[in-house]
Structure formats: structure tokens, C-alpha cells
Amino acid sequence: MAREETFYGVLERRGVSRRDFLKFCTVMAASLGLSSSSAATIAEALETKRRLPVIWRHFQECTCCTESFIRTAHPIAGDIVLNMISLDYDETLMAAAGHHAEAAAKQSMEENRGNYILAVEGAIPTGDDGIYCCIGGRSALEMLQEEAKGAKAIIAWGSCAVNGCVQAAKPNPTGSVPVQAIIKDKPIINVPGCPPIAEVMAGVITHILTFDRLPDVDNEGRPKAFYGHRIHDKCNRRAYFDAGMFVQNFDDEGARQGWCLYKMGCKGPNTYNACSNLQWNGGVSYPIRSGHPCIGCSEKGFWDNNGGQSMYTHLSGVPGMQIGMNVDTIGVMAVGAAVAGAAAHATISAVTKKVGESSEPNDK
Amino acid sequence: MKLFKRVYVWQFPVRMYHWLNALFVMILFVTGIYIGRPELRLSVITMDATTAFIMGKFFTVHMLVGYLFVANFIYRVYWAYAGNQYARSHRWPWQKQYWLDFRDTLLHYLFLKKQEPHYLGHNPLANLAYFFVVILGSGFMAFSGFAMYSELHPDGMTGHLFGWVIQVMGASFYVHMWHRLGAWVFMVFVVIHLYMSLRHELFVRDGTMSSIVSGYKYEAQDKKG
Numbered sequence: 257m258a259r260e261e262t263f264y265g266v267l268e269r270r271g272v273s274r275r276d277f278l279k280f281c282t283v284m285a286a287s288l289g290l291s292s293s294s295a296a297t298i299a300e301a302l303e304t305k306r307r308l309p310v311i312w313r314h315f316q317e318c319t320c321c322t323e324s325f326i327r328t329a330h331p332i333a334g335d336i337v338l339n340m341i342s343l344d345y346d347e348t349l350m351a352a353a354g355h356h357a358e359a360a361a362k363q364s365m366e367e368n369r370g371n372y373i374l375a376v377e378g379a380i381p382t383g384d385d386g387i388y389c390c391i392g393g394r395s396a397l398e399m400l401q402e403e404a405k406g407a408k409a410i411i412a413w414g415s416c417a418v419n420g421c422v423q424a425a426k427p428n429p430t431g432s433v434p435v436q437a438i439i440k441d442k443p444i445i446n447v448p449g450c451p452p453i454a455e456v457m458a459g460v461i462t463h464i465l466t467f468d469r470l471p472d473v474d475n476e477g478r479p480k481a482f483y484g485h486r487i488h489d490k491c492n493r494r495a496y497f498d499a500g501m502f503v504q505n506f507d508d509e510g511a512r513q514g515w516c517l518y519k520m521g522c523k524g525p526n527t528y529n530a531c532s533n534l535q536w537n538g539g540v541s542y543p544i545r546s547g548h549p550c551i552g553c554s555e556k557g558f559w560d561n562n563g564g565q566s567m568y569t570h571l572s573g574v575p576g577m578q579i580g581m582n583v584d585t586i587g588v589m590a591v592g593a594a595v596a597g598a599a600a601h602a603t604i605s606a607v608t609k610k611v612g613e614s615s616e617p618n619d620k
Numbered sequence: 621m622k623l624f625k626r627v628y629v630w631q632f633p634v635r636m637y638h639w640l641n642a643l644f645v646m647i648l649f650v651t652g653i654y655i656g657r658p659e660l661r662l663s664v665i666t667m668d669a670t671t672a673f674i675m676g677k678f679f680t681v682h683m684l685v686g687y688l689f690v691a692n693f694i695y696r697v698y699w700a701y702a703g704n705q706y707a708r709s710h711r712w713p714w715q716k717q718y719w720l721d722f723r724d725t726l727l728h729y730l731f732l733k734k735q736e737p738h739y740l741g742h743n744p745l746a747n748l749a750y751f752f753v754v755i756l757g758s759g760f761m762a763f764s765g766f767a768m769y770s771e772l773h774p775d776g777m778t779g780h781l782f783g784w785v786i787q788v789m790g791a792s793f794y795v796h797m798w799h800r801l802g803a804w805v806f807m808v809f810v811v812i813h814l815y816m817s818l819r820h821e822l823f824v825r826d827g828t829m830s831s832i833v834s835g836y837k838y839e840a841q842d843k844k845g
Contacts, residue, residue, distance in 0.1 A: 475783060498673055519658065
């Protein structure tokens with residue numbers, strides 16, 4: 257019977273007030289970029305619809321996505337993972353263990369074939385037949401392929417599942433790949449971030465439950481509502497960027513005044529995420545606001561982007577070059593080489609011309 | 621004694637493209653260098669973020685001149701069809717004859733061949749540089765530039781037209797890197813271009829330098845009766 261329960265039913269039982277419930281619906285409508293009237297649609301869906309069956313798999317990852325989720329300051333967003341969806345399998349959050357747990361996953365898969373959502377947290381190692389991540393004696397690769405078959409859609413939670421994150425960073429010893437590199441025939445919603453914001457995760461599930469379809473995604477498969485803009489474009493320090501006022505050191509006057517962190521290696525201008533508008537921990541703050549440059553954790557290959565340089569350098573290192581060779585260093589060297597080359601060529605030209613002229617018979 | 625024939629090589633639109641392009645590239649380079657690495661320092665005392673708009677101005681100029689650069693380029697492509705024979709390359713790197721000519725010119729520049737093959741328009745070595753830097757390079761800078769510009773609003777028209785560039789290069793970060801490397805390639809080109817034209821002017825004495833202002837080059841005629 258519990259399986260048929262609605263989200264609101266669960267919340268009611270847990271003593272969440274009607275007022276808080278509606279507030280949550282409004283927040284979700286706003287963060288999904290919907291009109292205020294759709295809060296009612298969301299509320300209705302959460303009151304009447306059967307909870308989504310979800311199998312939540314943890315592969316090669318650190319569980320920071322789940323941690324982000326369960327530690328959110330927003331009580332209802334935190335409840336979502338436990339209540340709004342009918343979580344039939346999740347290593348971290350379920351009570352069952354061992355054979356019982358695997359049996360629950362199998363049961364859910366059979367009962368809800370074609371209807372369940374497969375949520376994947378973590379990358380999938382493919383090296384040496386995938387032996388680097390095994391659960392219950394089976395490899396992550398094998399499980400993903402099997403469970404993806406009957407899934408309605410796959411949600412790739414976090415940068416690991418979306419682009420491989422640190423496991424797939426060079427030299428990638430386990431041959432780690434994201435979900436989208438393995439599963440090609442199912443809709444995949446990519447929710448990158450290390451971890452993603454809890455409200456973003458809640459928003460994605462709310463959308464699926466309310467509208468019975470997957471949210472609009474951009475060309476990297478990320479929900480447009482949350483990944484449609486760069487952090488830079490909604491940044492609270494943006495005015496300092498436009499003014500040209502930059503922090504040069506973490507202990508200078510600019511840092512104290514809260515100037516732009518661009519020169520401290522901020523990846524906000526390259527990163528699509530909702531940090532600067534939704535913010536973290538229920539809207540308390542986010543890295544840039546707290547004085548630290550964005551490291552671009554939701555971007556593809558963010559560990560390798562600097563060409564092996566520190567995350568605190570803004571200019572990119574050039575791949576294949578030694579550490580410390582950023583674009584400008586290489587550019588200046590190339591121009592210098594061109595000038596030197598031209599000078600050398602000019603000298604040789606002058607000498608050979610002189611030699612040529614003196615040896616040539618006078619044709620005048 | 622040599623006789624020189626005056627030949628009208630660079631038509632006005634070609635010269636205008638050249639100088640506008642030179643101007644735009646320099647403006648784009650200077651503003652772009654600042655955008656990627658803002659070195660001007662402002663103090664709290666003299667500036668206030670509510671009134672200062674230094675980076676914003678550099679951006680505005682970079683975008684504006686970027687549009688002009690592209691417009692100028694498109695105009696030049698048109699003139700390649702509409703102009704005289706010197707307004708276009710008559711040989712391309714995918715033709716065999718091109719590489720035969722190229723070898724001769726290269727050998728001369730490497731001091732292995734004394735006689736310089738004579739071309740009134742561009743020689744094959746110059747053609748190669750123009751093909752890769754001016755034609756492909758400008759295209760690359762325009763596409764990567766507009767792709768980054770579209771990041772302001774990825775769902776907009778520019779995003780739909782150029783967003784794929786970011787996909788192709790992997791991530792936004794790489795687009796920035798390649799765009800900046802491209803800018804340095806243009807600077808290397810400028811150095812070599814200036815040296816080569818000056819050398820040609822001094823050694824061949826065909827009016828290379830003045831031709832890009834006047835349009836006329838001088839072709840040596842064999843003494844005839």
C-alpha cells in the first residue's frame with residue numbers, strides 16, 4: 257500500500273503543514289522558471305499522483321550528491337528524496353542490506369518495468385571489464401546496462417555520472433566513463449555539479465512528477481531551467497567584473513571589499529549552473545559570494561581544464577605543454593620567435609645578397 | 621638598365637579591406653588581451669563599481685569591432701569574386717601545382733635557390749599564410765568568438781547558430797583558450813607579414829610597401845629594342 261502513497265500523504269503524516277507544502281510548490285515553480293499559477297499544478301500533482309519508483313545506484317563516486325541532498329536546509333527538498341519518490345533501492349539511504357537490498361532492486365525493476373527512473377550517482381569504470389566498481393558481486397557496468405533497459409529515463413546525478421569528474425580526469429586509470437557514454441537509447445537528464453544543488457535535484461524530480469515528462473534540456477542534456485545560464489551572468493560580484501575591479505590576492509583590499517574573483521581563477525564565466533541564483537544550503541550563500549572563486553565543478557573535464565595548473569589560475573594552460581605554460585606565455589614566445597626568426601632571416605638575406613652582388617658580373 | 625611597368629594590382633576595395641582589417645585586428649587584440657587578463661588596477665578611492673565600467677567598455681568595443689571585422693571579411697569574400705585577378709588566389713593548397721610553386725618560393729626563402737620566382741599578386745608562401753590565418757583563422761575567430769558571445773543567452777539566436785562550437789571544442793573553457801591562442805597566431809602573422817613585405821620591398825624593389833596604399837606595383841620588363 258505504501259507504494260501507492262502520494263507525496264503529500266507522506267508529508268502530511270510527517271507533520272509538514274499545508275502552508276509549508278504550498279511554499280515548497282511555489283519555490284519549485286519559480287526555480288523551474290514556470291509561472292506562479294503552475295504552483296497549483298505542482299501541488300495537485302504532488303497530492304494526487306502516485307510516487308515515482310526510483311532505483312538509485314551509487315557507482316564510482318563519493319556520495320556527495322546524496323550528502324548534498326540530505327543535508328539541505330530546506331526541509332521539504334530534503335524530504336523529497338525519501339518521500340516524493342518511492343526509493344526502491346539506494347545503498348546509502350535504504351534500510352535493507354546485502355541480498356535483501358539487491359532483491360528489492362530486482363523486484364522494483366520487474367514490477368515497474370518501463371516506468372521506473374534510474375538515478376545514477378557516480379561514473380562507471382570500464383577498464384579491465386569494469387572490476388573497479390563492483391556491488392554484490394556484479395560490476396557497475398553490468399548493472400547499469402541491465403537496469404537501464406527497463407527504465408523510463410535515467411537521471412545522471414552529479415558530475416561523475418555526467419562527465420566523469422575526478423575519476424575520469426587524466427590519467428583515468430580505471431577507464432571511467434559517464435552514463436551517457438554507455439547508454440545511448442534512453443533519455444538521460446544530466447544534472448552535473450560536484451555535488452549538484454539539492455533544490456536543483458528536487459526541481460528535476462518535481463518536474464518529472466508534475467508534468468509526466470522530462471524537463472527541457474540543453475544540448476548537453478542538462479535541464480535548461482537550472483543550467484541555462486552561466487554563474488557569471490547572475491553573479492552578485494558581476495558589477496565588479498564589468499567595472500574592472502579585480503581581487504589580485506586573497507588578502508588584498510579588493511578581497512575585503514568583495515571585488516570580482518576573475519583573476520583568482522574564477523570559472524564562473526565558463527560554468528553553467530544555478531549557484532548564483534538558487535545558492536546553496538537553502539539560499540545561504542555560494543562559493544563566490546563567500547569569497548572563493550568558482551572551480552567550475554559542473555563543467556566537463558574541470559579537473560583537466562587548466563592543463564594541469566592550479567584551479568586558481570584564470571588563463572588556461574595549453575594541453576600537452578609543461579605546467580605553467582599558459583596561452584599568453586606561449587603567445588609571447590611565439591611572437592618572440594617570429595621576431596627573432598625574421599631578424600635572422602634578414603641578416604642571412606643581407607649577407608647572401610652582398611655576396612651575390614659582388615660575384616655577379618656587372619650587367620649595367 | 622631595367623624598365624618598369626606600372627601595374628594596378630590592389631584595387632581600392634582590397635586596400636580598404638587590408639587597412640580596416642589591420643585596424644580591427646589590432647583593436648581586437650588589445651581589447652581581447654585585457655579581457656582575458658585585466659591588468660589595469662583601480663583603487664577603491666578613485667573608482668566605484670556603480671560608475672566604473674572599464675571591463676564593460678573593453679567588452680563593448682571587442683564585440684562591436686568583432687562585428688565590423690566579420691562584415692569586412694564578408695565584403696572581402698565578395699570582392700574575391702567581383703574584383704580583378706589579383707583579388708583572389710588562383711591556386712589553392714589542395715592543388716598539386718600550388719605545392720610545386722610553393723617549393724620554389726620556399727627554396728628561395730631558405731637561400732637554397734637564388735632566383736626568386738616572380739609573382740605580382742601573392743606568392744605561394746604568402747598564399748598559404750593567408751589561407752590558414754586570414755581565411756580559416758578569421759573564420760575560426762569569428763565562430764569561436766560568437767560562440768562565447770552566445771553564452772550570455774545560450775537559448776537565443778546566437779546560441780542556436782554558434783552554440784555547437786562549444787560542443788565541438790568540449791567545454792566553454794577550451795573555446796576561450798583556443799580563441800586566445802588564435803589571437804596570438806594573428807600576432808605572429810603580423811610580425812612575419814611585416815618582415816616579408818619589407819624584405820620584398822628592399823630586395824625586389826617592386827613597390828610592395830607602397831602598393832597597399834596606391835594599389836600599383838612595378839614589374840620589371842626585359843630591355844627590348
